[in-house]
Amino acid sequence: MLQKxxxxxNPFIKKIACLVFLINxxxxxxxxxxxxxxxxxxxxxxxxxxxxxSAHAANIIKDNGKFYLFGEAHTDDSxxxxxxxxxxxxDLYNWKFESIALPIQKSGKLGPNSVGERVKVMKCSKTKExxxxxxxxxxxxxxxxxxxxxxxxxxxxxQFKGAxxxxxxxxxxxxxxxxxxxxxxxxxxxxxxxxxxxxxxxxSVVEQLNPNMTSGFxxxxxxxxxxxxxxxxxxxxxxxxxxxxxxxxxxxxxxWISRGLIAPEGSLTWNSQSTFVLPIxxxxxxxxxFMGDRWSFPKQASSATYVWQPLIVSGTSLSMPxxxxxxxxxxxxxxxxxxxxxxxxxxxxxxxxxxxxxxxxSNNEKPGSESKSDEKDASFSIQFxxxxxxxxxxxxxxxxxxxxVLSDKKGKIITxxxxxxxxxxxxxxPVFRSPILKKDDYKLTIYVTGERSNWSDKRKSNYGxxxxxxxLDKIIIx
Numbered sequence: 001m002l003q004k005x006x007x008x009x010n011p012f013i014k015k016i017a018c019l020v021f022l023i024n025x026x027x028x029x030x031x032x033x034x035x036x037x038x039x040x041x042x043x044x045x046x047x048x049x050x051x052x053x054s055a056h057a058a059n060i061i062k063d064n065g066k067f068y069l070f071g072e073a074h075t076d077d078s079x080x081x082x083x084x085x086x087x088x089x090x091d092l093y094n095w096k097f098e099s100i101a102l103p104i105q106k107s108g109k110l111g112p113n114s115v116g117e118r119v120k121v122m123k124c125s126k127t128k129e130x131x132x133x134x135x136x137x138x139x140x141x142x143x144x145x146x147x148x149x150x151x152x153x154x155x156x157x158x159q160f161k162g163a164x165x166x167x168x169x170x171x172x173x174x175x176x177x178x179x180x181x182x183x184x185x186x187x188x189x190x191x192x193x194x195x196x197x198x199x200x201x202x203x204s205v206v207e208q209l210n211p212n213m214t215s216g217f218x219x220x221x222x223x224x225x226x227x228x229x230x231x232x233x234x235x236x237x238x239x240x241x242x243x244x245x246x247x248x249x250x251x252x253x254x255x256w257i258s259r260g261l262i263a264p265e266g267s268l269t270w271n272s273q274s275t276f277v278l279p280i281x282x283x284x285x286x287x288x289x290f291m292g293d294r295w296s297f298p299k300q301a302s303s304a305t306y307v308w309q310p311l312i313v314s315g316t317s318l319s320m321p322x323x324x325x326x327x328x329x330x331x332x333x334x335x336x337x338x339x340x341x342x343x344x345x346x347x348x349x350x351x352x353x354x355x356x357x358x359x360x361x362s363n364n365e366k367p368g369s370e371s372k373s374d375e376k377d378a379s380f381s382i383q384f385x386x387x388x389x390x391x392x393x394x395x396x397x398x399x400x401x402x403x404x405v406l407s408d409k410k411g412k413i414i415t416x417x418x419x420x421x422x423x424x425x426x427x428x429x430p431v432f433r434s435p436i437l438k439k440d441d442y443k444l445t446i447y448v449t450g451e452r453s454n455w456s457d458k459r460k461s462n463y464g465x466x467x468x469x470x471x472l473d474k475i476i477i478x
Contacts, residue, residue, distance in 0.1 A: 034435040036093040038326040041307040043433040044417050047097040055085050056293050059120040059276040063154050070121045074300035081116035086155050101156035113139050118176050124202040125184030131202040132158045135174050145170035166205035179222040189220035209253045223277040223288050225313045232274045238457040239295035241268035248316045263320045268425040270323045272307035282334020296420040297455040303420035310336040344477040355380045370394050374468040376450030383443045388478040391432040395423035398467030400452030404432050409441040422453045422465040428473045
């Protein structure tokens with residue numbers, strides 16, 4: 001992403017003891033969550049302990065029959081390095097927290113008051129070691145370089161080795177990605193389209209294969225199908241989403257041909273930014289899964305979510321023409337299937353929904369009606385019977401943070417979290433989906449917090465919401 005203006009950030013967490021908070025975030029459960037049966041984009045995900053999955057700018061590798069997810073941990077008050085988390089899963093739906101694979105270092109690079117981003121892990125074909133790469137930087141984003149760490153065990157702990165060297169010097173760039181080719185060769189991808197080949201042990205760079213070929217082109221990621229390489233990147237808009245685009249080539253050395261956008265223009269890549277593409281290879285097909293982030297400054301720990309979507313790859317064409325709110329992947333066959341499960345749809349005007357405070361109910365140029373409020377502590381609630389509930393909102397430029405509370409029939413809180421309803425590209429979308437619970441009676445309550453997502457970058461450009469509205473389109477109960 002574009003370098004951020006650190007003047008708006010609060011000071012870094014005062015003590016390393018706060019690390020516990022980094023993973024615990026604002027979502028907490030009074031009971032362990034149920035299982036998920038699909039990949040659901042744009043909604044909070046929970047690990048086996050009921051804590052929010054914190055793994056942004058991530059990648060996934062498959063090892064010994066399991067998928068391992070590595071990503072940035074975050075806090076709600078700083079962008080300073082808070083560690084890189086590792087999760088595991090057998091199905092890509094349910095995630096187990098494994099470890100803080102690389103914690104805050106005692107001093108120096110990736111120590112207190114530093115920046116660590118874009119973590120990626122690959123298993124070296126030659127040494128069988130696991131090598132982690134990242135953008136390391138000062139808190140002011142003025143001393144950036146590509147760093148690396150190693151571990152004999154996939155879950156870590158990883159030992160930070162410092163800067164990755166090319167011709168004896170660090171690669172002083174920020175947004176980066178990785179790619180491992182079918183022959184086991186490893187590559188570092190840099191913003192602007194730069195590509196570097198790693199040494200056999202993945203611990204240095206031996207060659208620059210592609211020079212800077214365009215301005216911007218952040219969050220680079222690559223995939224390969226039938227001998228064609230696809231290089232994806234985003235524009236420079238800080239944490240704001242934009243229309244990601246891609247290039248193709250018959251050789252990783254280029255030449256590269258610009259092919260356009262990967263999602264419909266104006267969708268802002270379904271309100272996300274690319275971070276990685278995971279090939280899910282099965283006996284009948286290979287699904288290429290786009291992994292994107294929805295950033296939510298300043299509540300990056302509490303409210304930032306993920307967008308994972310199956311890509312359509314045909315010849316030199318790469319696309320995500322539709323947004324799949326929930327979809328399944330057969331790990332054995334590699335076949336992806338969109339699912340639509342809606343046993344009961346409750347519109348925002350239904351008498352089952354109880355509103356308190358000042359709410360506006362309208363049809364303003366939307367496919368359906370909408371209820372919204374920006375009055376702090378205004379709320380709506382619904383009592384329901386079932387196993388799962390999903391909340392749909394008209395996300396938009398004037399929307400802010402909502403607080404969600406899900407409780408059982410005795411009033412005991414099952415889960416609570418913050419929900420970010422801001423989006424530069426407006427649409428109706430699920431913003432919360434509960435785990436699959438025991439069939440019973442529950443109550444969902446949503447509150448207006450009076451807060452919103454806002455930030456600026458080093459160019460003094462302002463981004464984010466212009467209002468604190470909380471919106472309700474409909475509720476779906478299964």
